[in-house]
Amino acid sequence: MTDEALVDRMALPRPDVTAIDAEEILLAHYSLSGTLAELGSQQDRNYRVDSDRGRYVLKICHAAYEIRELEAQNAAIHHLKSRQGAPRVPKVIATNDGREIVVLTVRGQGYQARLLEYLEGHGLTELTYLAPASVAALGALCARLAQALADFDHPGLDRSLQWDLRRAGPVAVQLLSAITDGAARDRIAKTMVMAVRRIQPLAPSLRLQAVHHDVTGDNVVGHRDARGHIVPDGVIDFGDIIRGWLVGDLAVTCASLLHQADGDPFHILPAVTAYQAIYPLSDEELKALWPLIVARAVILVASGEQQISVDPDNDYVRDNLDRERAIFDTAMSVPFDLMEAAILKAAGADVAAPELSGWLPLLPDIDPAGIAYVDLGVRSPHFSAGNWLNTDMDWRLLARMATENGTAATRYGEYRLSRAGTAKGQATCALHVDICLAAGSAIAAPFAGRIGWKDQHLTLASDTMTLHLDGLDLSVEDGAEIAAGDSLGTVFGEASSLGGLRVQLCSVAGLEPPLFASPRAAAAWSVLCPSPSLLLSPQADAPQAETAELFARRRVHLARSQKNYYAAPPQIERGWKEHLFDVEGRAYLDMVNNVTILGHGHPKLAAAISAQWLRLNTNSRFHYAAITEFSERLAALSPDGLDAVFLVNSGSEANDLALRLAQAHSGARNMLCLLEAYHGWSAASDAVSTSIADNPQARSTRPDWVHAVISPNTYRGAFRGPDTAANYLSAVTPVLEAIDAGGNGLAGFICESVYGNAGGIPLPDGYLREIYAQVRARGGLCIADEVQVGYSRLGHYFWGFEQQGVVPDIITIAKGMGNGHPLGAVITTREIAQSLETEGTFFSSTGGSPVSCVAGMTVLDIMAEEKLQENARTVGDHLKARLAALIDRHPIAGAVHGMGLYLGLEFVRDRTTLEPATEETAAICDRLLELGVIMQPTGDHQNVLKIKPPLCLSIESADFFADMLEKVLEEGW
Numbered sequence: 001m002t003d004e005a006l007v008d009r010m011a012l013p014r015p016d017v018t019a020i021d022a023e024e025i026l027l028a029h030y031s032l033s034g035t036l037a038e039l040g041s042q043q044d045r046n047y048r049v050d051s052d053r054g055r056y057v058l059k060i061c062h063a064a065y066e067i068r069e070l071e072a073q074n075a076a077i078h079h080l081k082s083r084q085g086a087p088r089v090p091k092v093i094a095t096n097d098g099r100e101i102v103v104l105t106v107r108g109q110g111y112q113a114r115l116l117e118y119l120e121g122h123g124l125t126e127l128t129y130l131a132p133a134s135v136a137a138l139g140a141l142c143a144r145l146a147q148a149l150a151d152f153d154h155p156g157l158d159r160s161l162q163w164d165l166r167r168a169g170p171v172a173v174q175l176l177s178a179i180t181d182g183a184a185r186d187r188i189a190k191t192m193v194m195a196v197r198r199i200q201p202l203a204p205s206l207r208l209q210a211v212h213h214d215v216t217g218d219n220v221v222g223h224r225d226a227r228g229h230i231v232p233d234g235v236i237d238f239g240d241i242i243r244g245w246l247v248g249d250l251a252v253t254c255a256s257l258l259h260q261a262d263g264d265p266f267h268i269l270p271a272v273t274a275y276q277a278i279y280p281l282s283d284e285e286l287k288a289l290w291p292l293i294v295a296r297a298v299i300l301v302a303s304g305e306q307q308i309s310v311d312p313d314n315d316y317v318r319d320n321l322d323r324e325r326a327i328f329d330t331a332m333s334v335p336f337d338l339m340e341a342a343i344l345k346a347a348g349a350d351v352a353a354p355e356l357s358g359w360l361p362l363l364p365d366i367d368p369a370g371i372a373y374v375d376l377g378v379r380s381p382h383f384s385a386g387n388w389l390n391t392d393m394d395w396r397l398l399a400r401m402a403t404e405n406g407t408a409a410t411r412y413g414e415y416r417l418s419r420a421g422t423a424k425g426q427a428t429c430a431l432h433v434d435i436c437l438a439a440g441s442a443i444a445a446p447f448a449g450r451i452g453w454k455d456q457h458l459t460l461a462s463d464t465m466t467l468h469l470d471g472l473d474l475s476v477e478d479g480a481e482i483a484a485g486d487s488l489g490t491v492f493g494e495a496s497s498l499g500g501l502r503v504q505l506c507s508v509a510g511l512e513p514p515l516f517a518s519p520r521a522a523a524a525w526s527v528l529c530p531s532p533s534l535l536l537s538p539q540a541d542a543p544q545a546e547t548a549e550l551f552a553r554r555r556v557h558l559a560r561s562q563k564n565y566y567a568a569p570p571q572i573e574r575g576w577k578e579h580l581f582d583v584e585g586r587a588y589l590d591m592v593n594n595v596t597i598l599g600h601g602h603p604k605l606a607a608a609i610s611a612q613w614l615r616l617n618t619n620s621r622f623h624y625a626a627i628t629e630f631s632e633r634l635a636a637l638s639p640d641g642l643d644a645v646f647l648v649n650s651g652s653e654a655n656d657l658a659l660r661l662a663q664a665h666s667g668a669r670n671m672l673c674l675l676e677a678y679h680g681w682s683a684a685s686d687a688v689s690t691s692i693a694d695n696p697q698a699r700s701t702r703p704d705w706v707h708a709v710i711s712p713n714t715y716r717g718a719f720r721g722p723d724t725a726a727n728y729l730s731a732v733t734p735v736l737e738a739i740d741a742g743g744n745g746l747a748g749f750i751c752e753s754v755y756g757n758a759g760g761i762p763l764p765d766g767y768l769r770e771i772y773a774q775v776r777a778r779g780g781l782c783i784a785d786e787v788q789v790g791y792s793r794l795g796h797y798f799w800g801f802e803q804q805g806v807v808p809d810i811i812t813i814a815k816g817m818g819n820g821h822p823l824g825a826v827i828t829t830r831e832i833a834q835s836l837e838t839e840g841t842f843f844s845s846t847g848g849s850p851v852s853c854v855a856g857m858t859v860l861d862i863m864a865e866e867k868l869q870e871n872a873r874t875v876g877d878h879l880k881a882r883l884a885a886l887i888d889r890h891p892i893a894g895a896v897h898g899m900g901l902y903l904g905l906e907f908v909r910d911r912t913t914l915e916p917a918t919e920e921t922a923a924i925c926d927r928l929l930e931l932g933v934i935m936q937p938t939g940d941h942q943n944v945l946k947i948k949p950p951l952c953l954s955i956e957s958a959d960f961f962a963d964m965l966e967k968v969l970e971e972g973w
Contacts, residue, residue, distance in 0.1 A: 070114065335511060883962065
């Protein structure tokens with residue numbers, strides 16, 4: 001086909017075939033009738049047909065397309081049907097007289113029609129967010145399809161098509177005339193020129209074969225995996241099949257992914273990795289991939305603009321144009337060389353490094369071995385109490401070290417804590433080195449090259465490398481050619497003062513590299529910007545954390561039953577207030593850590609514990625002030641009469657001891673508890689733990705002395721609503737009567753004062769009051785498990801049981817008592833405490849140690865000083881209102897539970913049946929992690945977000961969490 005004919009075909013509008021026309025075609029040629037719905041298309045007219053015989057797609061194209069082109073499409077489908085491992089494809093439906101293609105005329109215009117099976121499945125195009133698993137699955141699908149087509153041949157594959165990336169340059173030229181915005185037209189034209197220049201030298205090495213050339217979200221369908229991610233497994237349109245570049249097929253797929261990348265071009269990399277694992281591309285093909293993606297982006301935008309000009313009523317094209325512009329903008333947001341390096345690394349290919357040997361010293365008068373390097377990473381001992389948030393802290397630390405050592409430098413490849421943030425693309429990895437040294441120090445050229453000088457920034461460019469320097473008092477002229485070893489100048493600054501020299505290397509001529517890269521882009525940028533350690537010493541390179549290798553070691557030596565958050569967890573090495581930091585400088589809002597009630601890294605607590613540890617730490621049988629003072633303070637916080645304190649190390653120990661106290665005091669063994677509850681891991685506390693999320697066999701393996709009653713879950717329980725106390729109590733009575741009939745008495749009843757394990761659901765009003773009365777009438781004791789929900793977390797109450805208007809016989813607490821230091825307590829009456837002496841004395845080696853008691857008292861001091869209970873109330877109420885607003889907009893959000901900063905957001909698939917959205921909740925948590933929020937599910941169905949952050953949570957952080965959660969619910973997971 002001539003270029004002129006191709007241009008004419010590119011300008012065709014969709015066929016003028018109405019739904020009524022389509023009904024007549026279906027009836028006449030296929031004896032088929034049904035309900036029709038038009039499907040979008042660039043230049044075809046497609047109708048979905050829902051009939052008694054099944055669902056089909058009627059495809060109508062212009063007669064300008066040759067019959068052999070359509071025959072090639074059908075033949076490819078038949079070929080794939082016969083190939084093991086090929087993607088699902090639709091069946092071609094023949095006419096009444098056995099034809100697969102119908103030539104017809106409608107209102108004097110010639111067309112060709114085909115009928116295909118409608119391939120069921122979920123599409124990808126309308127998703128705003130595509131999970132990495134889905135991105136990888138699309139890359140794998142593209143590879144499987146190309147592999148299955150490798151031995152397919154047909155004369156109709158040799159065709160002229162505007163989407164053929166081999167013709168991208170000429171096609172773009174023809175399409176540009178449709179773009180009326182001159183600036184946009186020039187930008188698109190220049191972009192295509194850059195792409196073509198990179199493709200042309202590689203073109204002879206690019207393999208040719210039959211390629212689908214349109215494996216995009218529009219043309220694939222899939223199924224949802226266990227976490228709700230769409231896994232594409234079927235291909236529905238073969239209109240662009242050609243004999244073309246194999247790598248062009250993947251380029252089309254990757255370009256389509258950019259509209260779901262949220263501006264991040266690295267979003268495509270899982271697709272590249274997955275493709276390469278199935279149908280490997282050569283290094284030349286991998287190098288051509290990004291320029292071809294850019295070329296595809298140009299053709300998409302230009303074709304969309306051109307099609308709108310000839311078919312202004314084509315809503316499909318108009319709707320797609322915004323996506324195509326987003327694809328183009330994302331493709332142009334990064335240098336070609338950077339994406340080439342990223343793609344090669346993602347594919348596991350070797351990335352060639354420039355030859356950099358034989359360089360002369362940059363600092364001719366300074367011994368590289370004498371340079372001291374300052375640690376500015378996440379684990380640096382120089383950082384504490386948030387001091388890294390001071391804007392000049394890095395420089396101050398560098399200058400201090402230089403004052404002490406003469407010359408000091410930062411490290412290349414270091415993920416700087418000072419640049420940490422919750423944003424996914426936060427640039428934290430240093431691509432340069434800053435040197436603090438005496439002003440006037442000599443700086444020499446390490447290699448020969450041309451000088452560039454602009455805005456106090458010097459470049460020394462050779463054929464293979466450019467040296468970037470800042471902080472110089474220049475001694476050479478702009479544009480000068482200098483030899484290796486020649487003077488470049490001296491470090492700027494007054495005599496006897498310290499100056500600063502910034503050093504960076506870049507292998508791409510003319511590129512102004514950033515000083516920092518995001519963790520995702522760091523590996524690729526390190527190819528373009530090699531380490532200045534070549535000019536200094538190996539110590540200039542920061543050691544790199546091997547997070548995956550460390551996790552593998554953890555899995556080898558840590559017991560499997562001791563689980564971790566996330567399948568591929570970040571390596572968290574620092575905390576500050578309500579944020580956690582991983583080794584790559586990514587900050588995460590910690591919305592799940594109820595252990596650190598004050599927040600992470602509190603300096604006053606750290607100082608108090610350190611001072612006490614230096615002074616004394618021993619067991620509680622010694623006499624020292626801290627144990628007395630802490631016990632007094634706990635008793636003062638408790639209701640009158642509860643003034644006997646046992647100090648232990650955890651909530652499990654506290655609940656275990658409370659059960660033992662109840663049994664010793666009552667002389668009975670039977671304990672009443674709730675279903676769906678968790679109280680600890682010790683033998684006794686586990687016995688009364690009935691949550692199947694923690695132990696799937698919990699309900700069938702309880703000992704005979706444990707009697708569990710139905711959980712008073714007012715949202716999804718047997719009785720729903722706040723006024724259901726009587727209903728739930730009626731279910732308790734038969735259990736108590738059975739215990740009475742057994743004649744062995746009742747030792748007590750244990751439950752959380754707020755139903756924490758189910759997501760902070762308040763118990764129905766009056767429930768505890770009545771059940772406490774019935775238990776006490778039988779001589780039993782009432783244990784309030786406040787481990788999770790007490791100690792100011794509810795905001796409106798210090799103790800959870802206050803909300804129910806009751807006073808327990810025993811209080812158990814732990815979690816936040818020590819802000820992460822192992823500390824727990826049991827508070828009861830003197831009479832009950834003395835009952836334990838019938839079984840012997842009580843002793844916990846480290847429970848109530850001097851350090852533990854000081855930790856506990858300091859936590860109480862800080863809670864009062866910083867008004868953390870009031871903050872829990874104010875911020876918690878604000879956050880609960882934000883979460884409640886989500887229910888009106890997102891059907892999956894079923895209810896918000898709790899109060900203060902113990903909240904639960906429950907996800908359901910159906911608000912009537914309350915079917916738990918278990919897999920979706922897990923996927924939502926994973927997506928929140930990507931967005932910088934630590935969140936985990938809770939409840940027997942694992943469908944409730946357990947929201948229990950440090951009590952220092954700010955309004956701004958609460959809003960960030962709500963905003964990110966809303967983003968997930970709107971965009972998908």
